[in-house]
Amino acid sequence: MNTANQYLKAIYLIQQQDNNPAATGRVADMLDVSPASANEMIGKLEDRGLAEHEKYKGVSLTDDGIVRARDALQTYCIIERFLVNVLGVENFREEARELESVIDGTVAERLDTIIDRKPECPDCFDPELDACSCLDVELEAEQPAD
Amino acid sequence: MSLGQQVGSDRQLARLLQIGIVLEEVVEARASRHYQSLAEEDRTLDAEIEALLEGAATESADHRKRLEALIEGLTVDSVPFDEIETLVEARYGQTKPEDFDGVLYDQLCNEETAYKFYDDLIEAIEASDAEFSVDRQRLLEVLRGLREEERDGVEEVTQIMEERE
Numbered sequence: 001m002n003t004a005n006q007y008l009k010a011i012y013l014i015q016q017q018d019n020n021p022a023a024t025g026r027v028a029d030m031l032d033v034s035p036a037s038a039n040e041m042i043g044k045l046e047d048r049g050l051a052e053h054e055k056y057k058g059v060s061l062t063d064d065g066i067v068r069a070r071d072a073l074q075t076y077c078i079i080e081r082f083l084v085n086v087l088g089v090e091n092f093r094e095e096a097r098e099l100e101s102v103i104d105g106t107v108a109e110r111l112d113t114i115i116d117r118k119p120e121c122p123d124c125f126d127p128e129l130d131a132c133s134c135l136d137v138e139l140e141a142e143q144p145a146d
Numbered sequence: 147m148s149l150g151q152q153v154g155s156d157r158q159l160a161r162l163l164q165i166g167i168v169l170e171e172v173v174e175a176r177a178s179r180h181y182q183s184l185a186e187e188d189r190t191l192d193a194e195i196e197a198l199l200e201g202a203a204t205e206s207a208d209h210r211k212r213l214e215a216l217i218e219g220l221t222v223d224s225v226p227f228d229e230i231e232t233l234v235e236a237r238y239g240q241t242k243p244e245d246f247d248g249v250l251y252d253q254l255c256n257e258e259t260a261y262k263f264y265d266d267l268i269e270a271i272e273a274s275d276a277e278f279s280v281d282r283q284r285l286l287e288v289l290r291g292l293r294e295e296e297r298d299g300v301e302e303v304t305q306i307m308e309e310r311e
Contacts, residue, residue, distance in 0.1 A: 086230060087164060098158050102270045103165070107263045110169055110256070114234055 003101060005072035006031060007041050008050060011059055012069035013127040021058030073122035075108040076100055077132045081115040084135055093130050093139075152274035153267070159278055159285075160222040162267055166292075167213045168230055169263055173256040174206035175234045180249045194306060195249060202253060202299065209260075209292055216288060219280035250307050257299035264293035 010030045014022035028038035042059050045051035050065035061069055079099055083092035103111075118124055118134045126133040128141050153159050181199040268289050271282070278285065 082165075082168075083161075086168065086233060087161070089161075095158075095161060098154075099161060099165075102153065102162060102266055104262055104266055106259050107165070107169065107266075110172055110259045111165070113172060114168070 004041065004045065004048075004050075005068065005075075006101065007038075007045060008061065008065055008069035009072045009076065011042075011045075011051065011061055012066065012073065013125075015060065017127055021054060021060045023058040024053075027059065070122050071105060073125050075103065075105050077121050077125055078108040078112050078115060078117060079103055080132050081117060081135065082111045084137060085115050086111075152276070153270045154274055154276045156220045156279050157222055159271075160217050160220045162270075163213050163217050163220075166260075166263060166267070167210050167217075168234070169260055170206040170209045170213070171230060171234045173260060174203045174210075176252060176256060177202040177206065180252070198253065198302065198306065199249070202256070205295060205299070209295070212288055212292065216280055216285060221279050250303055250310075254300065254303045254307065257296050257303055261293060261296035261300060264289055264296060268293060 007027065010027050011022045014026050014030065018026075024035055024038050024042065027042070028035045031038065042051060042053055045059075045065065046053055049062060050068060051059050051061050053059045076096060079096045080092055083089040083095055083099075089095055120134070121132070124132050124134045129139045130141075131137075131139055153162065177199045181196060181203065268286060271286060271289070
């Protein structure tokens with residue numbers, strides 16, 4: 001299961017957007033979890049050498065963490081592209097979020113053989129849209145959940 | 147974004163089963179393509195690999211039917227599978243195995259991937275309290291059966307690979 005990967009992906013995207021360590025509150029907001037849960041998982045990521053947390057500044061990914069976050073982002077892109085290009089799903093962002101923790105990287109690699117992913121992946125991912133920007137669909141930024 | 151490791155609705159379950167069908171479709175297309183290439187290109191046919199690939203293609207077709215039967219029991223719109231078939235066929239129309247080792251390795255990856263997929267799916271369903279339109283016991287029985295056959299497939303290919311070392 002991939003919960004740690006979802007955290008790594010969120011931290012990576014926030015760091016990219018802010019060009020700074022990711023504040024725990026931002027990570028919690030992005031994943032729609034409590035700050036306490038985010039803190040707990042960030043502690044686990046630190047123990048595994050994937051992230052470093054500095055008090056009052058936030059969390060940064062280590063080199064190993066970045067590699068894993070980019071892999072997770074690539075898997076997410078594959079799921080989105082598969083939903084749109086193969087299954088023709090309109091609400092693909094919502095469904096990709098539901099599926100990402102169940103679809104392993106190995107399985108995504110096989111799906112990847114039929115989706116025509118772009119070489120720039122995962123840099124194609126647009127965090128504002130929460131979607132692969134190379135998809136041939138019109139998208140608007142989603143409203144945050146209440 | 148939200149976190150979750152469970153399968154919580156008919157729709158989510160149907161999507162995952164559809165992904166299973168596509169994976170089986172990919173396995174079937176690759177096995178079939180490899181099988182045909184062997185027949186065309188190698189006059190001294192390797193009976194053991196031929197039998198393996200033929201068996202893999204037949205098994206995948208059977209797995210797809212079992213997954214389709216589960217989806218039919220769910221309250222969701224179905225996906226036109228003939229389109230998926232065409233798409234997968236088009237992707238593999240041009241590929242050819244480089245040698246017997248490549249064919250076996252590819253087949254091993256296929257079986258391992260399918261095993262991993264069913265294993266994760268079973269775990270996610272077991273972790274969920276959701277009620278589906280299909281009987282949970284039957285759902286898990288079918289998926290465990292598929293996982294078991296993929297495990298056997300991994301062992302079969304591994305054994306052939308070891309014998310050829």
